[in-house]
Amino acid sequence: MLDALPQAISSFAQNIDDVLKLIYYITGFFFILMEGYLVYLLVRYRRKDGVAAKYEPGDKWVHVQWIVIFCVIITGIDFFIDFKGAKTWDRVKIEMPATDLTVKVQAKQFDWTFFYPGKDGQIGTDDDISSYRELHVPVGKKIKIIMTSLDVIHDFFLPEVRLKQDVMPQREILGWFDTTQAGTFHLVCDEICGFGHTRMAGVLQVDDEKTFEDWLASKDKEEHGGAQ
Amino acid sequence: MSQDHHEHKQSFLSHYIFSTDHKMIGKQFLLLSIVMACFGGFMAYLIRWEVAYPNVPAPFFGLVSPDKFNAIITLHGTIMIFFVGMPFLAAFPSNFLIPLMIGARDMAFPKLNMASFWLTFAGAVFLITSFFVPGGPVAGGWVGYPPLSASSEFAGVKLGAVLWLLALAMAFFSSSLGGLNYLVTAVTLRAPGMTYSRIPMTVWFLLGSAVTFFFSVGPLIAGAFMLLMDNVFGTGFFLPKKGGEPMLWEHLFWFFGHPEVYVLFFPALGMGLDILATFTRKPIFGYKLILGSTVAAICLSFIVWAHHMFMSGLNPILATPFSITTILISVPFAIIIFCMFASIRHGAIRMELPFLWMIGFLATFLVGGLTGIFLGSATADIYLHGTYFVVAHFHYTLFPSVFFGGFAGVYYWFPKMYGRKLNEKLGLLHLALTFLFFNGTFWPLFRVGIGGMIRRIADPSFYPQYHQFANWNIFATISAISLIATQMIFLWNLVLSINHGPKAEKNPYDSNTLEWLADSPPPHGNWGPTLPVVTVGPYEYSNPSEAKDWKSQAQNI
Numbered sequence: 151m152l153d154a155l156p157q158a159i160s161s162f163a164q165n166i167d168d169v170l171k172l173i174y175y176i177t178g179f180f181f182i183l184m185e186g187y188l189v190y191l192l193v194r195y196r197r198k199d200g201v202a203a204k205y206e207p208g209d210k211w212v213h214v215q216w217i218v219i220f221c222v223i224i225t226g227i228d229f230f231i232d233f234k235g236a237k238t239w240d241r242v243k244i245e246m247p248a249t250d251l252t253v254k255v256q257a258k259q260f261d262w263t264f265f266y267p268g269k270d271g272q273i274g275t276d277d278d279i280s281s282y283r284e285l286h287v288p289v290g291k292k293i294k295i296i297m298t299s300l301d302v303i304h305d306f307f308l309p310e311v312r313l314k315q316d317v318m319p320q321r322e323i324l325g326w327f328d329t330t331q332a333g334t335f336h337l338v339c340d341e342i343c344g345f346g347h348t349r350m351a352g353v354l355q356v357d358d359e360k361t362f363e364d365w366l367a368s369k370d371k372e373e374h375g376g377a378q
Numbered sequence: 379m380s381q382d383h384h385e386h387k388q389s390f391l392s393h394y395i396f397s398t399d400h401k402m403i404g405k406q407f408l409l410l411s412i413v414m415a416c417f418g419g420f421m422a423y424l425i426r427w428e429v430a431y432p433n434v435p436a437p438f439f440g441l442v443s444p445d446k447f448n449a450i451i452t453l454h455g456t457i458m459i460f461f462v463g464m465p466f467l468a469a470f471p472s473n474f475l476i477p478l479m480i481g482a483r484d485m486a487f488p489k490l491n492m493a494s495f496w497l498t499f500a501g502a503v504f505l506i507t508s509f510f511v512p513g514g515p516v517a518g519g520w521v522g523y524p525p526l527s528a529s530s531e532f533a534g535v536k537l538g539a540v541l542w543l544l545a546l547a548m549a550f551f552s553s554s555l556g557g558l559n560y561l562v563t564a565v566t567l568r569a570p571g572m573t574y575s576r577i578p579m580t581v582w583f584l585l586g587s588a589v590t591f592f593f594s595v596g597p598l599i600a601g602a603f604m605l606l607m608d609n610v611f612g613t614g615f616f617l618p619k620k621g622g623e624p625m626l627w628e629h630l631f632w633f634f635g636h637p638e639v640y641v642l643f644f645p646a647l648g649m650g651l652d653i654l655a656t657f658t659r660k661p662i663f664g665y666k667l668i669l670g671s672t673v674a675a676i677c678l679s680f681i682v683w684a685h686h687m688f689m690s691g692l693n694p695i696l697a698t699p700f701s702i703t704t705i706l707i708s709v710p711f712a713i714i715i716f717c718m719f720a721s722i723r724h725g726a727i728r729m730e731l732p733f734l735w736m737i738g739f740l741a742t743f744l745v746g747g748l749t750g751i752f753l754g755s756a757t758a759d760i761y762l763h764g765t766y767f768v769v770a771h772f773h774y775t776l777f778p779s780v781f782f783g784g785f786a787g788v789y790y791w792f793p794k795m796y797g798r799k800l801n802e803k804l805g806l807l808h809l810a811l812t813f814l815f816f817n818g819t820f821w822p823l824f825r826v827g828i829g830g831m832i833r834r835i836a837d838p839s840f841y842p843q844y845h846q847f848a849n850w851n852i853f854a855t856i857s858a859i860s861l862i863a864t865q866m867i868f869l870w871n872l873v874l875s876i877n878h879g880p881k882a883e884k885n886p887y888d889s890n891t892l893e894w895l896a897d898s899p900p901p902h903g904n905w906g907p908t909l910p911v912v913t914v915g916p917y918e919y920s921n922p923s924e925a926k927d928w929k930s931q932a933q934n935i
Contacts, residue, residue, distance in 0.1 A: 176751075185741060191719065192722070196727045197728050203659040205661060207662075209664070217664070221716070224712055228708060229705060235756065243697070243760070302524075303525070312761045315691070316690045323691045342448060342523075343526060345445040345517070347448070347836075348447070348836040349837070
């Protein structure tokens, strides 16, 4: 089942996959155990002539204690899963590391625009460099993203990076990611946003630093005429 | 509700249409849910068709364009939850069974009960009408997140949104009136001797379902009213441009939305427990433990909602407390499931149809429960949220509850409802094919979801990365169409057996609970001149001190 996962291209993608694997094996074990036990019960306790059912109301503690004990074990396993996952959650969603580049992600019905800081190193100024539907990043660098929407709720999902975040109108939500390999990857909108939602896809282009810089410069020239 | 109730002649209109008899109202809800399931099922077919064969016109409909696709997924969800699940699992059994199982002659408020049905009916009419109004029906998903759902500026939907909200309002109103009625009936109209500890599980869980609905729906009613104002009067409760907050809706919606899953799950559990006891010939193991767990689950169900919102922009620090409550709520449900296993153990199982449906419910719901552990983990959610994995997961919780659980109930109580038996062979075929095709539909979607395919996109062919799942999607679609077609067996069985089935005796299963003491079908007023006097609990099966392996709850009828 887990072999269907797309390739993992960020430093935390493997951690998220590990959590998926952990849950997969634990739930897989209980799935087989419980379905197997159910089938066993049905076969073993089907009606036979002369064999009566046992009168077991289960109203005394001694009778139900094994159920409670089993549940305590299961709760322990659940907490273990969450404890394992919490570190990764904190790393991806709470702690903002020192980043190398900031990109503003702007969603609207039904496309994505990305803003890179121009010469002044600031986003939100006239010399911002914009890219339509294509998010280019240099490989290995930590990218800070500032996500916002102009109209309705969208969702910024980079499956190979294992990053997802709803993008809310009139709100700036911060996030970050990095990449471990160059290539062309996917960006999709994962929140229904209107009739054009089905085509609100984009591209994550991960390049080496030189290619990225060249691309950014050419974009800058295209947009600002290279006058600066 | 006294004896003058029975014996008097009724016109067709007052007997079949504006009936105040709880049994007729129960049957009306059943019929309504079947009709609405045809709509919901047809939409499921269109959704699956479009996902498997994008941009190919669907037979009997035509091209499912993206705007139609969005509307269809929205109405499929709304119809299946509020106009199939609620009437089929909550209203139908509550109406038909609660008075019979507690030994009452009718509901406490029969007219309110009638109003409750006609409100749902009106809601259903509003919803279907919304297909034909200018601008089309709502198309923002059944969760209706604003701003998309709050203004025609974003979706082009005008009257459709109003009709959708009115339909929901009717459904909420109906379920609230119904729930009030069930509670008052169970508290005030129990037969002599029907103490709280002798109430059958079906009744307890139906009441649990009503209480859960009551306490969760209030905030959403307020939210729906605000959304209506935004749509009609241009207010800005959920519109950031006007200073509103869309995330508020998400909170109000999921504060209701999560408990709602249990509103649909509880009746299936309750009916399942009674069916279990009857066919294993054993008492329910841990009656009080199960009830205590249910109370705990109800309380916890109000503090788990934000696990639907891990990706919403909610403060990420809140993920931990909501993960913990989500884990905790699995404990009472695990206890209930283990008690069910313990109830089967050491039984003398009669492998009859209702029991087998009930096992189908257990076997499939288990998958829904276990895959919930993935989605309860905020970390796993970073990847899985919004993918087909979620679709597969919640269909593995709701479909077992509504259909396996609901059909278990219908097959079990059908002889009581109509005085005739359903055809066994057709029933068995219905079960086997439903089980097969249900798994065939949704199991592949786990894989597709893990592969990263997102839900609610009309045209997967636009995404090269999803082409690898085309065959899985076609497989799921063929299974889904087969699953829908299989339900025709049930309809055929129903039509055939209501008029021509073999006559059923009063108590075909040697079951203990009170409804089996009434005639099949029970007359108006349910009981003869005297009410049953309850002397024992509902699960005195195979008690060694008795000669038979069962003992009816009342001996005086």
